[in-house]
Amino acid sequence: xxxxxxxxxxxxxxxxxxxxxxxxxxxxxxxxxxxxxxxxxxxxxxxxxxxxxxxxxxxxxxxxxxxxxxxxxxxxxxxxxxxxxxxxxxxxxxxxxxxxxxxxxxxxxxxxxxxxxxxxxxxxxxxxxxxxxxxxxxxxxxxxxxxxxxxxxxxxxxxxxxxxxxxxxxxxxxxx
Amino acid sequence: xxxxxxxxxxxxxxxxxxxxxxxxxxxxxxxxxxxxxxxxxxxxxxxxxxxxxxxxxxxxxxxxxxxxxxxxxxxxxxxxxxxxxxxxxxxxxxxxxxxxxxxxxxxxxxxxxxxxxxxxxxxxxxxxxxxxx
Numbered sequence: 001x002x003x004x005x006x007x008x009x010x011x012x013x014x015x016x017x018x019x020x021x022x023x024x025x026x027x028x029x030x031x032x033x034x035x036x037x038x039x040x041x042x043x044x045x046x047x048x049x050x051x052x053x054x055x056x057x058x059x060x061x062x063x064x065x066x067x068x069x070x071x072x073x074x075x076x077x078x079x080x081x082x083x084x085x086x087x088x089x090x091x092x093x094x095x096x097x098x099x100x101x102x103x104x105x106x107x108x109x110x111x112x113x114x115x116x117x118x119x120x121x122x123x124x125x126x127x128x129x130x131x132x133x134x135x136x137x138x139x140x141x142x143x144x145x146x147x148x149x150x151x152x153x154x155x156x157x158x159x160x161x162x163x164x165x166x167x168x169x170x171x172x173x174x175x176x
Numbered sequence: 177x178x179x180x181x182x183x184x185x186x187x188x189x190x191x192x193x194x195x196x197x198x199x200x201x202x203x204x205x206x207x208x209x210x211x212x213x214x215x216x217x218x219x220x221x222x223x224x225x226x227x228x229x230x231x232x233x234x235x236x237x238x239x240x241x242x243x244x245x246x247x248x249x250x251x252x253x254x255x256x257x258x259x260x261x262x263x264x265x266x267x268x269x270x271x272x273x274x275x276x277x278x279x280x281x282x283x284x285x286x287x288x289x290x291x292x293x294x295x296x297x298x299x300x301x302x303x304x305x306x307x308x309x
Contacts, residue, residue, distance in 0.1 A: 099181070109188055128309070
């Protein structure tokens, strides 16, 4: 009896690991596919959805994604920002997700994250070159942050509900 | 419950728009437009060994890159953040190689943008400085 329970638990865990791995791969591939479009990405949308669907499991997806990014594109200064920037989004979604939220809310949250992305990523430059380097780097990227913010807002507004409904239909309402 | 969700959505959307407007304003303040007409500026280059060159330039150019190219040879490429300088007068400082880069200063202050987006003002002093990473 105990053996069969352990077997079922093992299968469930294996299925969970495969699912998280596939989700991380999807993040990475979608980011690469949209790379020619400046600061238009589906990563924010997917991280919001993964956080709502998997809770702490989403952190494992983020670890895989960030490691893959570094391994493929190189462990440069931007990668240090990647170590915390997606965790900040995870934390914001986790805290905000305690209550029922509308699609507009998640679109706005993704938009605010996109607008803040440059600022959040500028902290390694504070350590590397001081406050002027950090602010200069951030100010130079503001047009791209604006594109990032509005693209996130539009993408989440359009795709959040269909993807969330699809997930719930396939997996049931409670998957954490 | 749905009413609360809708209200928090509208509040967040409003916050998003306010933040976008503030960032646009910050960008405009950080980069004021260059005035039209003739400007006399000083362009300096500080190389890896600490030696420096200074040039007095009269220019009608709007941005540093255009003004500096009257006396300097700038090599680089257009990137997402504007023209990134990899070499000044043949002296290389390519940040992609992880050792050094060409920092730009305007009136002694670390510049807020790339050479092709940095406006020049009459009496201003601009410097390309070799800095190790």
